[in-house]
Amino acid sequence: MNLSLLIFFSLGMFLIGIIGVLTKRNALVFFLSIELMLNASNLLFVIFSRQWGNQIGLAWVFFVLVVAAAEAAVGLAILINLFRTKQVVDIDQYNNLRG
Amino acid sequence: MHCALCFSLFLPLAGFLILMAFADRIPRLPTYIISCATVCLSFISFAAILIIYTYTGMLPHSDTLYTWIPIEQLHTDISLRIDPLSLLMALIVTGIGFLIHVYSIGYIEHEEDFARYFACLNFFIFAMLLLVLADNLLLLFVGWEGVGLASYLLIGYWYFRPAAARAATKAFVVNRIGDFGLLLGLLLAFHLFGTTHIATISEMASQQYDKGDTLLTIMTLLFFVGAIGKSAQLPLHVWLPDAMEGPTPVSALIHAATMVNAGVYLIVRLHPVFMMTPQTLQLVGVVGAATALYAALSAVGQTDLKRVLAYSTVSQLGLMFLACGSGAFYSAMFHLTTHAFVKALLFLSAGNVVHMMQGTTELNKMGGLSKNFPYTHWLFFIGVLALSGVPPLATFFSKDLILEQEYLAGFEVLFYIGLAASILTAFYLTRVYCLTFFGTAKLPPQILSQIKEAPRIMLLPVFILGTLAIIGGFLGFTFGKTPLLEGFLKEVGVTLAEKKLSSGFILTPETWYAVGGAFFGIITAGILYLRFADRLGAPLSILKHSFYVDQLYELIIVTPLKSLARLITNFFEMGIFDGCIRLVTANVNRTASLLITMQSGQIRSYAAWIVIGVVVLMIYLVF
Amino acid sequence: MTLLAYSIEWFLGILLITSSLGVILAHKPVHASLFFLLSLMTLALTYLELSAEFIGLMQILVYAGAILVLFMFVIVLFQDAYSQISQFPSNSSFILLFFAGSAITFTMIILGILLNGFKAHNAALPDGYGSVESLGRFLYVDFFFPFEAVVLLFLIASVGALYIGKRKE
Numbered sequence A: 001m002n003l004s005l006l007i008f009f010s011l012g013m014f015l016i017g018i019i020g021v022l023t024k025r026n027a028l029v030f031f032l033s034i035e036l037m038l039n040a041s042n043l044l045f046v047i048f049s050r051q052w053g054n055q056i057g058l059a060w061v062f063f064v065l066v067v068a069a070a071e072a073a074v075g076l077a078i079l080i081n082l083f084r085t086k087q088v089v090d091i092d093q094y095n096n097l098r099g
Numbered sequence B: 001m002h003c004a005l006c007f008s009l010f011l012p013l014a015g016f017l018i019l020m021a022f023a024d025r026i027p028r029l030p031t032y033i034i035s036c037a038t039v040c041l042s043f044i045s046f047a048a049i050l051i052i053y054t055y056t057g058m059l060p061h062s063d064t065l066y067t068w069i070p071i072e073q074l075h076t077d078i079s080l081r082i083d084p085l086s087l088l089m090a091l092i093v094t095g096i097g098f099l100i101h102v103y104s105i106g107y108i109e110h111e112e113d114f115a116r117y118f119a120c121l122n123f124f125i126f127a128m129l130l131l132v133l134a135d136n137l138l139l140l141f142v143g144w145e146g147v148g149l150a151s152y153l154l155i156g157y158w159y160f161r162p163a164a165a166r167a168a169t170k171a172f173v174v175n176r177i178g179d180f181g182l183l184l185g186l187l188l189a190f191h192l193f194g195t196t197h198i199a200t201i202s203e204m205a206s207q208q209y210d211k212g213d214t215l216l217t218i219m220t221l222l223f224f225v226g227a228i229g230k231s232a233q234l235p236l237h238v239w240l241p242d243a244m245e246g247p248t249p250v251s252a253l254i255h256a257a258t259m260v261n262a263g264v265y266l267i268v269r270l271h272p273v274f275m276m277t278p279q280t281l282q283l284v285g286v287v288g289a290a291t292a293l294y295a296a297l298s299a300v301g302q303t304d305l306k307r308v309l310a311y312s313t314v315s316q317l318g319l320m321f322l323a324c325g326s327g328a329f330y331s332a333m334f335h336l337t338t339h340a341f342v343k344a345l346l347f348l349s350a351g352n353v354v355h356m357m358q359g360t361t362e363l364n365k366m367g368g369l370s371k372n373f374p375y376t377h378w379l380f381f382i383g384v385l386a387l388s389g390v391p392p393l394a395t396f397f398s399k400d401l402i403l404e405q406e407y408l409a410g411f412e413v414l415f416y417i418g419l420a421a422s423i424l425t426a427f428y429l430t431r432v433y434c435l436t437f438f439g440t441a442k443l444p445p446q447i448l449s450q451i452k453e454a455p456r457i458m459l460l461p462v463f464i465l466g467t468l469a470i471i472g473g474f475l476g477f478t479f480g481k482t483p484l485l486e487g488f489l490k491e492v493g494v495t496l497a498e499k500k501l502s503s504g505f506i507l508t509p510e511t512w513y514a515v516g517g518a519f520f521g522i523i524t525a526g527i528l529y530l531r532f533a534d535r536l537g538a539p540l541s542i543l544k545h546s547f548y549v550d551q552l553y554e555l556i557i558v559t560p561l562k563s564l565a566r567l568i569t570n571f572f573e574m575g576i577f578d579g580c581i582r583l584v585t586a587n588v589n590r591t592a593s594l595l596i597t598m599q600s601g602q603i604r605s606y607a608a609w610i611v612i613g614v615v616v617l618m619i620y621l622v623f
Numbered sequence C: 001m002t003l004l005a006y007s008i009e010w011f012l013g014i015l016l017i018t019s020s021l022g023v024i025l026a027h028k029p030v031h032a033s034l035f036f037l038l039s040l041m042t043l044a045l046t047y048l049e050l051s052a053e054f055i056g057l058m059q060i061l062v063y064a065g066a067i068l069v070l071f072m073f074v075i076v077l078f079q080d081a082y083s084q085i086s087q088f089p090s091n092s093s094f095i096l097l098f099f100a101g102s103a104i105t106f107t108m109i110i111l112g113i114l115l116n117g118f119k120a121h122n123a124a125l126p127d128g129y130g131s132v133e134s135l136g137r138f139l140y141v142d143f144f145f146p147f148e149a150v151v152l153l154f155l156i157a158s159v160g161a162l163y164i165g166k167r168k169e
Helices: A003-023 A027-052 A056-086 B002-021 B028-055 B084-107 B114-133 B137-155 B162-193 B198-208 B214-230 B239-245 B248-257 B261-269 B271-275 B278-300 B305-325 B329-356 B374-388 B394-409 B412-437 B445-450 B456-475 B484-488 B496-502 B509-531 B546-596 B603-622 C002-025 C029-049 C053-077 C081-087 C094-114 C132-142 C144-165
Strands: B061-069 B076-082
Touching: A003 A027, A003 B603, A003 C002, A003 C094, A027 A056, A027 C002, A027 C029, A027 C053, A056 C053, A056 C132, A056 C144, B002 B028, B002 B061, B002 B076, B002 B114, B028 B084, B028 B114, B076 B084, B076 B114, B076 B137, B084 B114, B084 B248, B084 B261, B084 B329, B084 B456, B114 B137, B114 B248, B114 B261, B137 B162, B137 B198, B137 B214, B137 B239, B137 B248, B137 B261, B162 B198, B162 B214, B162 B239, B198 B271, B214 B261, B214 B271, B214 B278, B239 B248, B239 B305, B248 B305, B248 B329, B261 B271, B261 B305, B261 B329, B271 B278, B278 B305, B278 B412, B278 B546, B305 B329, B305 B394, B305 B412, B329 B374, B329 B394, B329 B456, B374 B394, B374 B412, B374 B456, B374 B509, B394 B412, B394 B456, B394 B509, B412 B509, B603 C094, C002 C029, C029 C053, C053 C132, C132 C144
Parallel strands: none
Antiparallel strands: B061 B076
């Protein structure tokens, strides 16, 4: 079981998620990239849980999964609201909080 | 005696504090009663102290009230000294002060701000008493500053008048110059003697130093500088004529009878030390004589009633310093006493006229007022005669004593200068009397008919002072025995010559010169101004502007200082200090605006910053 | 067998990377979400490979079955809007983004190089590792409090989502 290889792939997925966050202007794809990053970290936890033979990592993944679901729901609700106000999906236009 | 002393010293202070604290809430009559009562009670208790003092053998003693700075050798306790000199001064201050308080009740009738006036007057009495009763030089200095402050407050009583405000500031600043000298002298005294206790200094001076020691001379010179400032001698005399902007009772009290005598008092108090430094004494005499002549000449050319009297004060003080300069300290004190009475009399009767004419002091608006002021003009005339030196009125004896003393001590030039000053005194006083009360009236008849005599409350103190002016001379002169004042001031060191002169009817040629000169001055001025008043033009402008000394000071000192102040305000203050502060704020603002660009509201930029943070963290943790 | 066992990580990994790349490189958001679905499936397979059956099942049920569906709904809702993106200028500072992106890439690569030859510790697995029963017991007994907290969180989240998403009259 070559766990160390999987770690590299997890890192790669995380990196791709970050690039997506920095690059994409569509709000929904932005969100998807964030979910990518979450999944990458989930994978890392499962890998290490398998490595040490512990179930703590699995429990952690369980909670992350649940929280990610809740966050996605609330986040999408906010996004819908924003869209109703701004009429665009471009996150560069969501700059009301500028100082 | 201790209780009486505290009581009499602090009662005026209590009056001041009460009046200041409850200034607007006490109605008129209680204010008058409080202020006059404090001074009256003070005077009565000083009289009581005098009686006790004389009957218990005339032992000078000090009362320590409070330890101020607890350094042993410094002797800076609040301790008061009772000896004949301080008692005399205290009686003059409280006595004349009380009369002037009563007079002020009438003068302040039309003013709304009477509480402040009486409070400041009480404060002045307190400060002056502190000055004369002080046992050590530091406490004397406190009183010295206090009277300067009181003078400033009272000259600037009508502070909304620009001329009055300027005059008050001028008085304070010029006084300050003198105070600087006094302070340096005080410090030097402490350095030389290790104490500021006056009696100790006097003893040590005569024991430990030779006559004419350099440091001692410097110290006495510095003290004399202080006296010049306070007593308005040349060259620091410029504040006294301008100080006439204040109310007339203030001029009478502070600038005639009491405060300006502080300089003379200082020198007489420290006379053992001054006797050790003949150079300083010589300078004192010369300055006194020069001032006397200068002021007398300037007074001839004035067109303002009060300014004539102001210059007259400067001149008489010059005579007192002249006396001190030849070692005749007793005659200086005698002249101080009689001059206080007579000058207060002159000022208060002039004040009657000024008050009844709604504040005009210009001589060219007055004339022919003798019918309007039946009592006042006689009282003024008594004052004129007294100050000119007509026997047997008060000032004759004291002035005569000074002049003879000059001659006998060998300073003949000074005697002639003093004589000239006396003749001029007679001349200008009579001139002012004639111009005010006789001659053609300058005001239209309908206004003239409305001017009446002053109310009784203002006349009564003037009457009392007139009586004192007539009989006051006999304090220092009797036929045969030692006169009262001399016996009293024995410790001041009456010289042999004075002793001879004051207890007998020795008519030296000098006496004849003095009397003759006085009559000559009076008659000349009388003829000139009664007959030819209308044909004489304006007085010589060099005399009117008192030899342009004021303008000279303005040119050399005031204008450069003001330009310097302007330079500092405009260049240093605005450019450098403000500039530094502005630099800092500009930089902070710039930094802030730089940092604001971080808050663009762009989510991706925030994410980028987070990512950069993560990179930094990773580098730190892993590498 | 060993070849297959050896290469299953490689297979899964490459599939993972490819689908992730697909998510960010797709033109249309619908395609992006489909690629995301693919990556989720791959992840589930990987979890199964790592003997975490319960987690793998949960991944399918929760992520692919609920979250992805939500995303789909919203994407379909905003289908017309995405094309307008090109009309607006990009407001974020390009330099900053470029710098951040390159920094993290660089750092990751170096980290990867450093991690080369890292030998994983292959522990012996306890009985029932990753099964529903054992994980369930673990959660209910050892992690009871977080479990209940998460339930509360769900409640709050659903109420919140409802409230935020409501059309305000």
